Amino acid sequence: MDIKIDDLTGSKVIALIGEHLQSMSAQSPAESMHALNLDGLKKPEITFWSAWEQDELMGCGALKELDDQHGEIKSMRTSTLHLRKGVAKQLLLHIIDEAKRRGYQRLSLETGSMASFDPAIKLYASLGFEYCEPFADYKEDPNSVFMTKGL
Template sequence: MAISIAIETPLQDDVRSLVADLNAHLLPLSPVEFQFKMTVEEMAGADTTVFVARDESGFAIGCGALKEHADGLGEIKRMFTRPTVRGQRVGSALLEAITAVAVERGVTHLVLETGVGPGFDAAWRLYQRAGFTRCGVVLDYPDSEHSAFYEKRLALTPAQ
């Protein structure tokens, strides 16, 4: 399957639908108070870049975001691929695109929070294959049995 990945606004109907599907997918997997979702309006903020994967017909099949923090820190957010395309490396392609833009922007350290449990096995495999390693709590997330944290060092110092 040929896919394209581009930086897009999340304020499009098909991207809103994709994020709604992500939220519905997550709902039964973790307690709501441990689901750290960004709304599409938050995703449209100046500190966040949204990546959308589309199939040959232009249908939105996956998404992910890079939220930039201070001091060269970037956070992977809202990673999702539609169930119909899972196993076809859409998530890997999104993560590669996000990482490439992070490097271009001088991000030196990527982090992410994801859930714990059987519904998150594929996400863990995706992050580990991309060079992320488990780490302690990041940013202002609570330390809980419902979260797993990952990190990936991109460079030793921010680009000048």
């Protein structure tokens, strides 16, 4: 798998982000949905990666710099054609390594609290993320789970 920084202009990436947004809006009330659209992912404090096998998009993920010590994982998504192949784990490990390289002391995330998010929560926990209080601009929300990992 080739994981590379992506400029979010390719049709396959645009389609995957669209699928991600549609899925998140179907699972979460509007006030609890924190997924970023293409414009949001293009902000300078965000680095976006796509994962490829030849010319086939397998997944994506992003890292948002909250400050020089703290990063946030955003837009983790595996293509439906590549679920349960370890794509998300490889992307997550890549993002963790990049956060360490940048000198972050902490890496955090927000995800949904519904049962459909259980596989993601289990993946995060398996890599050392622990439940935490809301961070950055997030508020306590029964539809959200907050996790963090010291680096």
